[in-house]
Amino acid sequence: MTDYILGIDGGGTSCRAAVARPDGTVLGRGKSGAANILTDPNNAIISITEAAKAAYRDAGLDEAGINGASAFLGLAGTNVGDLTRYVHDRLPFQHTDIDSDGLIALQGAIGDEDGAVAILGTGSIYMGRKNGTVRYIGGWGFTVGDLGGxxxxxxxxxxxxxxxxxxxxxxxxxxxxxxxxxxxxxxxxxxxxxxxxxxxxxxxxxxxxxxxxxxxxxxxxxxxxxxxxxxxxxxxxxxxxxxxxxxxxxxxxxxxxxxxxxxxxSILIEAQADALTGAVALAANRRKDRTGAAA
Amino acid sequence: MTDYILGIDGGGTSCRAAVARPDGTVLGRGKSGAANILTDPNNAIISITEAAKAAYRDAGLDEAGINGASAFLGLAGTNVGDLTRYVHDRLPFQHTDIDSDGLIALQGAIGDEDGAVAILGTGSIYMGRKNGTVRYIGGWGFTVGDLGGxxxxxxxxxxxxxxxxxxxxxxxxxxxxxxxxxxxxxxxxxxxxxxxxxxxxxxxxxxxxxxxxxxxxxxxxxxxxxxxxxxxxxxxxxxxxxxxxxxxxxxxxxxxxxxxxxxxxSILIEAQADALTGAVALAANRRKDRTGAAA
Known part of the structure; x- marks a missing residue:
């Protein structure tokens, strides 16, 4: 079975997935329903799996192949550790990495480079990367935070x-x-x-x-x-x-x-790509880390 | 039956009542449970009635006498007109006037004079009286108001x-x-x-x-x-x-x-009296208005 990678962007309203070659070349995309691991982790697992299968079908691949994939997921609500572990252990992929929805947005926006991203939507959260390490500021929610949102x-x-x-x-x-x-x-x-x-x-x-x-x-x-x-x-x-x-x-x-x-x-730049592209890139990076730079 | 007056201060945690002679001389006081007309109007009616009866008993009067009383009530939550009418129509007093808890606090604090009162507690509300007319500012609650509370x-x-x-x-x-x-x-x-x-x-x-x-x-x-x-x-x-x-x-x-x-x-003054005293004074004023200044 060919070893594909999956990038997944899961949020409160929908879940998007992209299947790609190990080098990051996207072959197909899929979409499904909400993947909010805080409010409904079991439904999030279903949405994530469905989006992955849809991406495989879109690429002309057998959807059963998701069991061999190396997946990187950016999900909202990952600051609650127990639920992240619960979802992680129930997903069907061969390798599963879960991080925040913010991280895949940062990766999409500035690629592998150092720099910072501010997500100014309903809320506000700030991320900075230095030598590969990402730090967060804000994002505490409407009631006592997110002052710029x-x-x-x-x-x-x-x-x-x-x-x-x-x-x-x-x-x-x-x-x-x-x-x-x-x-x-x-x-x-x-x-x-x-x-x-x-x-x-x-x-x-x-x-x-x-x-x-x-x-x-x-x-x-x-x-x-x-x-x-x-x-x-x-x-x-x-x-x-x-x-x-x-x-x-x-x-x-x-x-x-x-x-x-x-x-x-004066230091503003346009985003290079979206969060889903960031998830695919991170999936490719993680696979490379696991298999050695030659893979 | 002697015509007594009642001042009542009803709030979210307790209800206090004072029975007085028509000139405002307090004869007895009573206390009962919560009288929040917003969250539980029927229970508020019970608490108000109980506090009134307790005040009559404290004064050595027959509690059945509350039916002949002229009562002035200062209650929290009176900006919801329908509930105020509901409570008003179900109270046992001969004459019932209901206004805000703020008004009786103002009356207690500055008596019949013109001036202003700021209630700075959990929330913040401001009242000013000019030629007997009271105007309000603030008091819109925690979510989008009460900035000084x-x-x-x-x-x-x-x-x-x-x-x-x-x-x-x-x-x-x-x-x-x-x-x-x-x-x-x-x-x-x-x-x-x-x-x-x-x-x-x-x-x-x-x-x-x-x-x-x-x-x-x-x-x-x-x-x-x-x-x-x-x-x-x-x-x-x-x-x-x-x-x-x-x-x-x-x-x-x-x-x-x-x-x-x-x-x-530079214009701060101490409060002359508390809100319950203010309610008694307003009950006396209203009775006087009804019966003519000679009563």
Whole structure:
């Protein structure tokens, strides 16, 4: 049986897999459902296996071949050690390496080089690599962390709308837009906030950046405060990165650069590839480590 | 049957009542269980009735007399109109007036005069009275409001501890104390935050003020940020108050003054009386309004 490698990108909404030759040349891709190892590890195992089989079929290979594969998985929620071990031990691949979804994103974005990546989506997490070692900052979630993420920005905007309603802060177009959405009843904002998940707050982030770009003073204040926390975290992560190379990923990546410090803006690079490509590369690297550089 | 009045202070942990002569002279007091009309309106009706009966017994009066009383109730959660009406219609008193717990606190603190009150406890709410009309600011709860309350201060401290752990902000004695409490495992803070109610965050507020008073730079920064939001809200409420008279109430009232602007510190007064006394005074006022000033 030919020894293929598998790169797998598993997240809360879907799971993607790519099968490749040992040198990393992708032969086929597959997709399946959610692979959230925190909320449903057994279902994650099923999704991961299905995505792998679909990739084999896409490549014209027998799906039973996944049992011989060397797989590298980047999964959300891997900071809970027990569940990672549980999933690891129940997957069908010959070799299985599991790491964070952040690591495969970093690998995709900057390849094997040193540098740093910031994932600015609903949350915010920072990774820096120096001589092959990756360090993390942030990513603690909405409640007491992720200060630069869209959820916290949206949350700050709702809060600002309430302050404007109370006459504590000045009103502006952006707070008017929010109050309008809640029919000028502050209790609607309070109730929305009570029921909302981070992603619900996050959907206000694009509105915020829109108004900030148009010069709205309250929107600018919130965008600047968010950018200040990102700048601080970037300072900390660049101190852990082996090279002045920074890549922004996530939904807010196109929106943030104008608000960041010049010292960070000046070292921004485009991502080389996506997280799935990063997973394939890491699978190839790990296989090489196991079999010797000649393989 | 003699026409007595009742003042009632109903909150989430207990309900207190005082029976008084129509002129406000208190004859007896009673206490019962929780009277939270938001979470359990039927139980609130029972607690209110029990506290009233206990006050009558304490005064040596027949508890059946509560049916003839003119009662003024200050209750938490009265911004939900339907429940207030529900409770109002099921209470046994001859006359029943229900308003917020804030209003009776204001009445107790500054009597019939114009001025303002800030309740700085787990949350933060501001009230100003001008020519008898009371206006409110804040009090929107932990999630998107109550910026000056103990819950938000404690929350900010936990967040600061995570930033210190990540090396994004400098460490200090107060962040070390928090990290020590969680055995230097940031996941402990994240898990605590996930499970916590506002009061759980609020218990870190005294620790914060302790360290701030001792000169801890991180604690000072959080205390100053909290005081800045209180100063802003006080500016807004003093603009709605008919006289430069300000009273701080709530668990943080003794801790905040040193951090506030001189323009607010200089008009601080001590509370004349507590919220229950305020409820009795409002019951007397309402009865007078109904029966004519001669009664």
């Amino acid at each position: 869209g959820a916290r920005l949206g949350h700050a905007l709702l809060q600002e709308a309430l302050l404007a309603h109370d006459g504590v802060h000045a009103r502006s177009a952006v707070t008017d837009a929010v109050l309008e959405e809640f029919k000028h009843d502050p209790r609607g904002i309070v109730e929305f906030a009570r029921l909302s998940k981070p992603g619900d707050f996050g959907r206000f982030a694009p509105l915020l950046f829109d108004h900030a770009r148009q010069g709205d003073p309250q929107a600018i204040a919130i965008a600047k405060a968010g950018a200040a926390t990102v700048n601080e975290s970037l300072d900390a992560i660049m101190a852990l990165a082996g090279a002045p190379r920074l890549c922004l990923l996530g939904g807010l990546a196109p929106l943030y650069p104008d608000w960041l410090s010049e010292r960070h803006r | 103990g819950a938000r201060l404690g929350h900010a401290l936990l967040q600061e501890a995570l930033l210190a752990h990540d090396g994004v902000h400098a460490r200090s004695a107060v962040t070390d104390a928090v990290l020590e409490e969680f055995k230097h495992d940031p996941r402990g803070i994240v898990e605590f935050a996930r499970l916590s109610k506002p009061g759980d965050f609020g218990r870190f507020a005294p620790l914060l003020f302790d360290h701030a008073r001792q000169g801890d730079p991180q604690a000072i920064a959080i205390a100053k940020a909290g005081a800045a939001t209180v100063n802003e809200s006080l500016d807004a409420i003093m603009a709605l108050a008919g006289a430069p008279r300000l009273c701080l109430l709530g668990g943080l009232a003794p801790l905040y003054p040193d951090w506030l602007s001189e323009r607010h510190r």
